[in-house]
Amino acid sequence: MKKIKKEYIILIILLMVFIVLSILVLQGKMDVIDELFFKNIIKIENNSLTSILRIITDLASTIGIMVLLLITGLIFLKHKALSDFKYVIINVFSGVVLVTILKNVIGRIRPVWKWIVQDGFSYPSGHTISAFMLYGTLMLLVYKKVHGKFRKPLLIGFGVIIFLTGFSRIYFGAHYLTDVLASIILGCIILIISNIFMNKEFNNDKNKDRKAI
Numbered sequence: 364m365k366k367i368k369k370e371y372i373i374l375i376i377l378l379m380v381f382i383v384l385s386i387l388v389l390q391g392k393m394d395v396i397d398e399l400f401f402k403n404i405i406k407i408e409n410n411s412l413t414s415i416l417r418i419i420t421d422l423a424s425t426i427g428i429m430v431l432l433l434i435t436g437l438i439f440l441k442h443k444a445l446s447d448f449k450y451v452i453i454n455v456f457s458g459v460v461l462v463t464i465l466k467n468v469i470g471r472i473r474p475v476w477k478w479i480v481q482d483g484f485s486y487p488s489g490h491t492i493s494a495f496m497l498y499g500t501l502m503l504l505v506y507k508k509v510h511g512k513f514r515k516p517l518l519i520g521f522g523v524i525i526f527l528t529g530f531s532r533i534y535f536g537a538h539y540l541t542d543v544l545a546s547i548i549l550g551c552i553i554l555i556i557s558n559i560f561m562n563k564e565f566n567n568d569k570n571k572d573r574k575a576i
Contacts, residue, residue: 397539416531423490458496477536487545494528495550
């Protein structure tokens with residue numbers, strides 16, 4: 364019997380967790396936890412934190428992500444790595460499309476306590492998935508291709524921005540905790556699938572280089 368790769372096991376587990384979480388959300392069984400989490404988060408509200416998180420959340424908006432993709436694409440172009448940049452594009456748009464579909468199917472209304480203007484449905488979080496797919500894919504590429512003193516700071520920096528984006532959505536009351544968690548789970552699923560394809564492509568490239576030598 365062929366052994367199942369751990370990546371596929373993790374994918375199945377994450378998918379099951381997402382399904383269970385979605386069912387609990389639809390049944391309203393996570394409402395108490397969501398409200399309690401927001402009430403604790405808002406206790407640390409202050410002008411400085413609000414200003415920082417406003418920038419973070421705006422960067423994850425549609426316009427913000429498009430600008431960041433353009434800048435990132437130019438950086439990849441400069442380093443002659445556009446073949447790697449395709450993963451960034453595919454992952455970001457896959458995440459956005461998937462979440463948009465789920466939002467309209469599930470139709471969860473945004474929190475009544477939101478204190479910024481935000482339209483559309485709530486579950487899962489669109490800003491969170493956008494940031495997760497952009498910075499998460501960059502983390503994967505940095506981990507695989509970047510070596511030296513910049514590698515660790517880049518990984519930590521991207522990770523912090525992902526965390527702050529999700530945090531900002533809850534902080535502003537635009538999303539519930541479970542909205543953000545759902546997007547993180549979906550993001551992990553997409554990144555794992557992407558990583559499988561990356562490994563195949565990069566291994567094939569290495570083998571071609573060896574044959575050429």
